[in-house]
Amino acid sequence: MTRKTLPFWHHAKEISPAMWKELNRLPRASNDTYPCMVEQLDGTTWPCVLFVDESIYRKKFKGCYGMEEPFIEIESVKSILPSPSKTPVHIEKRMLRNGETRMGGIVVTFVLRDGKRFIHVSGGFYEFVSVPPGYRPDDIVKVIIEDYRDRLNLVKGQYLTDPNWKWCVFRRHRILRPNVHEES
Numbered sequence: 001m002t003r004k005t006l007p008f009w010h011h012a013k014e015i016s017p018a019m020w021k022e023l024n025r026l027p028r029a030s031n032d033t034y035p036c037m038v039e040q041l042d043g044t045t046w047p048c049v050l051f052v053d054e055s056i057y058r059k060k061f062k063g064c065y066g067m068e069e070p071f072i073e074i075e076s077v078k079s080i081l082p083s084p085s086k087t088p089v090h091i092e093k094r095m096l097r098n099g100e101t102r103m104g105g106i107v108v109t110f111v112l113r114d115g116k117r118f119i120h121v122s123g124g125f126y127e128f129v130s131v132p133p134g135y136r137p138d139d140i141v142k143v144i145i146e147d148y149r150d151r152l153n154l155v156k157g158q159y160l161t162d163p164n165w166k167w168c169v170f171r172r173h174r175i176l177r178p179n180v181h182e183e184s
Helices: 017-023 054-061 089-098 148-155
Strands: 033-040 045-053 077-081 106-112 117-122 140-145 159-161 166-170
Touching: 017 077, 045 054, 054 166, 089 106, 089 140
Parallel strands: 045 166, 117 159
Antiparallel strands: 033 045, 033 077, 106 117, 106 140
16 A cells, blocks of 8 residues: 655645535445545545545545545546445444554455455455455455454465555635534
């Protein structure tokens, strides 16, 4: 994972009211991030993007990146859609409640609808998940939080990690109201 910070000269641009409305329609478990898929003006599509307010990014996430070129500028965004890699909200909430199982992340076993299981290794972000071929994130019905012995099994078996994702850091205009998730 690449570790960089926003340059001191970088200032996030304001999010438009229409884009803010679209973000607030998407399912999410955290009050800090807005996971989605983005289509840029040039036609490029990114299936895993975390939108975050600049003040929250600088306070909580500065230096945490999912891929080598970690940012999408908000002015390049054409549309916001649900992410095909979004972790089911009830599963994400369980992982958030539990917290880290290892330094800097979590190791869990996901149970799929058909009873199959796979190990998932994640950094500190639970919004997106990779699943085995032929499955979708919605096929995950249960999460088992691993203990130390289970983590040792990682060297013996196959496991999946987070998909690559990008940040889209924005600044909210002060007349934009917080959504329901932020008020609770």
